[in-house]
Amino acid sequence: MSHTAHIPSHRKPRQRASKSALRAGVAGGFLSTIAVAGAAGPAQAEPVTQTIEMPTIASNFSAAAAASAQATQQLALDIEKQADQDAAAEKAAKDAKKAHAEAVRKDEAKKKAEAAEKKAKAEAEAKERAERASRSTERTTLSASTGSSGSSSSGSSASAPSSSSSSSNVSGSAASIVAFAKAQVGDAYVSGGTGPNAWDCSGLVQAAYRTANIDLPRVSQAQSTAGTQVSLDNLQPGDILYWGGAGSAYHVAIYVGGGQFVGAQNSSTGTVQRSMDYDRPTGAVRVL
Template sequence: MSHTAHIPSHRKPRQRASKSALRAGVAGGVLSTIAVAGAAGPAQAEPVTQTIEMPTITSGFSTAVAASAQATQQVALDLETQADEDAAAEKAAKTAKKAHAEAVRKAEAKKKAEAAAKAKAEAEAEAEAKERAERASRTSERTTLSTSSGSSGSSDSGSSASAPSSSNVSGSAASIVAFAKAQVGDAYSLGSTGPNSWDCSSLVQAAYRTAGIDLPRVSQSQSTFGTQVSLDNLQAGDILYWGGAGSAYHVAIYVGGGQFVGAQNSSTGTVQRSLDYDRPTGAVRVL
């Protein structure tokens, strides 16, 4: 063994100075190269070269990403458009349904109105025809009674012997009674004076006018126009009144046989009734 074998070496370790250079470049799919060089000592350099492969970024990748984003956006727009179209269709359907229901309602209302108008026209025509017939009948009756009354007045010269047997009246009384009876069936209307609608006092006034006698217009005055007579001693043509003399609220004409004719009210119109139907308060005799 050498006597120097256990003597540590005093040789300084070799010092290495490293120098690195990095060059990188990416162009059209070319690999990047990194060069690393190391040199030891001031006088000697030992170059070391290592190649590292880097992932390649191509222009096709960015294009694909952009296309994918555009496609996603287009799908979203298509879905939104479809939703709008569905909502519009639903709204249109509801509007159409509502319009149809309204059209049906109006058609039914129009049909009912036409039916009601037709029924009303028919009723009015029937009522008018009936009224014309009644007027014609009353006119005929008035003419007959007037002729009969005139003939009776001429032949009887004031005597009651030739008075019509049905009413047992003659002269002016016959004319008054005939007129009053001819108005039976006419309407009642407060303030009316004929020829087809009366109130109680206007009917009495008009009846007396046929005999050439002018009566006051209202019931109160008519109830005192003449001589007060008992209800047990009535004669055809006497004026009946209800209420007090001078304050009567209703009048009528006694036509004989225990009957009177009067324009009663809007419900009954002009009627001929028994005295027992509505007993009067008193009576006056004008003739």
């Protein structure tokens, strides 16, 4: 055996060189693969770019869809609002038309009522003038006839002779009272009325006697005792008739001759000339 055989050699074994070569080959292959991948890279870059851009397109589409939906909703609200406004305007127009028609109807009714009132008033005034003219004529006629008859009856019924002037004065006063009372027939009855077109019972009697310059008490109770009590069978025109007790009478009237009286009876009949049989009085007083 050689002496140098046991001295280790400082050279690397071949196996290591093979491993290095293998490693170098693997490395070269890997780099080649990378190079190939790098060469193929540009051809595949476009699909990758498109894939990246897709979310952006989808996002823009979603925003546009949302804006379109909002615009559609706003349009629907505007249409609904316009419809409400049109309906309100139509209703207001109908109400205005109805109100105008009602106003025209009321105005026509008012005009008709005013025309009817004017016509009725004119007719009433014409009737009143005719009645007053008739009363005036009646008063003149009655004054003349009652004055002459009163003079003769007064002279014949007197228990003692009296002067002609005295008989004339009494008869003239009675004639004036009777004429005035008859001239008021048809006037209204109003409680507390003292004329000229409305009376109560004592107001009419007091006014009639005032034409003969005789002042009577205002109320029927006092008028029923204002003169001398006379029998109902011995009445003369101008005597005061009363109903109820003397001093407590509730109604009075004026005897106008021929068994009749004139009095302001009540609100239903007004001032009337009636027969004593219509409502028999309780008593009478003579003031003249």
